[in-house]
Amino acid sequence: MSSLKKKINNMNLIRFRFWFQIVAFVLIVYGGYASLDLGDKLPTFACVFNSEGTGGKCYIGMLQHDLKNPFEIFTGFAGYAFLISLIMFMVWFWVLNKSWCGFVCPLGTMQDWLTALREKLKIRFSEYSWASRSNIKSIKYILLILLLIIPVMISNSIFGLPKLPNGLSMPFCDICPGRMLIPAFTGNFNQFYIDFSSKTDLVMTTLGMIIVGLFLVGSFIKKRFFCYFCPMAALQYIFSKPALLKLYKDGAKCTKCGDCYRACDMDILEIADDVTNKNLVTEDCILCLKCVAACPEDGCLEANFTGITIFESTKEGFILRMAMNKQKESHE
């Protein structure tokens, strides 16, 4: 048991995650070809527009679709169905917590590939200043509220406002880069279009094209660029507290060296500076566990599943991961 534990703590997380993400990507983007169907309540971007390939469907799409109905419907059976969907989403989410973002999400994986490409080209990543970093935090919640409220306003008049056109039934999907990029991986480029049929469609599809461009450029220069604005992350965070997988920190053991912060793709300052809280799954955390792998203090950071430590920071593991264990010089 203890030798297995040691093996896990000494693992090369970067490599493990790289392959895990590839497997997850294949399942989600191409799983449909092998008739894999994980349902339509997945807490990750499994795109409904990738109709043949997708191994499951994203709950954000489902949620918008459900909310389009008039209020009266929800008082009956549809209300229960809606609740059950939400619970299904939570159950999926609770298993992995935000690791859905760090290990499964195909959009996240694409961004990590772009990051790897940039690293290969020896181009420095850019960072937000701390002030702008905290200013942009609220954007994902605004997007979430909009994507919840816009579909509702199609069939219902809220505060006496006029009803919205039907073209807005999936407002987030219109602007989600996943709609264009995920099907593209199965050779389907049909989602790259601008729809001139109505004003609404024109605006939304144009926005979508702009955002996909921003996504590609942004995540090339900024690690996990899109995740800062992701409404899925906002929705997930609301339910994050009871999740089974956790990132714990023992503040007493922390020297605030900041190694974890530097490894963090989401530039989460708390991971290094917070020495009082135990649960360090913050709103932007993608639970990629890079911080645990970069921490040189024994038992300071750990990934914990249902109360059991599954991966924790150790000096030995750190030294192995940084290849400081042997005195061999490398030449390139």
Next chain:
Amino acid sequence: MSNINHNIESPKEKQNRHKAMEAIKLLNTLREDFKAPIKSMEYFYDLFERVHCKHESLHDGKTKIGTMCIQIPSEIIYALDGVPVRLCNGFYTDDEIGSDLMPQKACPLIKATVGHFASGNFTDKPDIVFSPTTCDQKTKAGTTIESFGYKLIDIDFPRTKESEASREYWRRSVKQFAVELSKFQGKKLNRTDLRNAIKKIGYAQSLYHKLSDFRKKEIVPILGLDVFLVTNAFFFDKIDNWIEATEKLISELEIRAKEKITVTGKASPRIVYTGSPPIFPNYKIPQIIEESDGIIVADETCSSNRMFNDMVAVDEWNIYDMMDSISDKYLKACTCPIFTKNEDRIRRVVQLVKEYKAEGVIYQAFAGCTVYEMEQRSVLEAMEKEGIPILYLESDYSPSQGGQLSTRVEAFIESLKTRRRKKK
């Protein structure tokens, strides 16, 4: 007529003779006065004897880069083919020379360092000196040292470490340092060399951590004094030799741990040492502690633990990220008292007490080291809150203070023993 061949001793010879006496006195004590001496420590005893008594130089033909504090990144020096030589000085002889050049109440470490420069009497004379603007006295000593004709470059160091500005500021300083050194060396910093340097220093640090692990055990196989000697050797030794010697030391300690060979008495209280750094041969306080049946199991000083504990972690092994992680390592984790707020140091001492199962803390400040003297109050308060006994001492480099200090240390150690008995 008889004194025709009698040479009058030059000041330099006198300085050498006095320093050799200081050094050999301590080395002989370490070699002979404690039980169960460690064979592989002989390398280190011999190293200090060669350098300080026989005045052998270690780095002939290499460019020696003098550093005035731990914040000058050795990784960059090695990557640019230099040899870092840390010039913090522990000799009373040099302290006396420096006294004429510095204010009376200045810190003995600075006085000794300045005195050493004033004498110009080096076994490995630095070709260039980098001085980070850490404490007031070190910052100001730079100009004095420069006036003796040394090439000295100040490296801007911030006095806070929490803010974004200080982080950026220090990153720029480190880049500037690399530029200056690269100019001086006529060599461009490249990725492979920097990576190798980071890994080599990381490996040396990992050895220190292994060494420390033995001190966590119930049976302590090595004296705190010996560990100070090992870490002090890292100031100036050839890094490959140091690594080899420390590897040997670790394998000997492994055997000793198995055979349960201890250097302590039956009930020696375990001590964490913090405060002004013991630098060879000023081991006055550690020596008193370990001669009074205490055992130093860990320390929080810049001549030992602080120099080795925190390691550079690189996410993307390109120059830009290596430079940033080096910069962060030398700033963020540092618990030097020059920083404004210093809860980190308190948390660190408490954690060391827990991790090394220590029973008390001894806090030494050099008379004249204002920042350690000032921080004393908050550390004492924090230890009281944690229920950790602590003794605060003020000392300097003079050999005359011994009696009074040892009475206080002995009394403290006795009280720790009584405390333990009462607990049982």
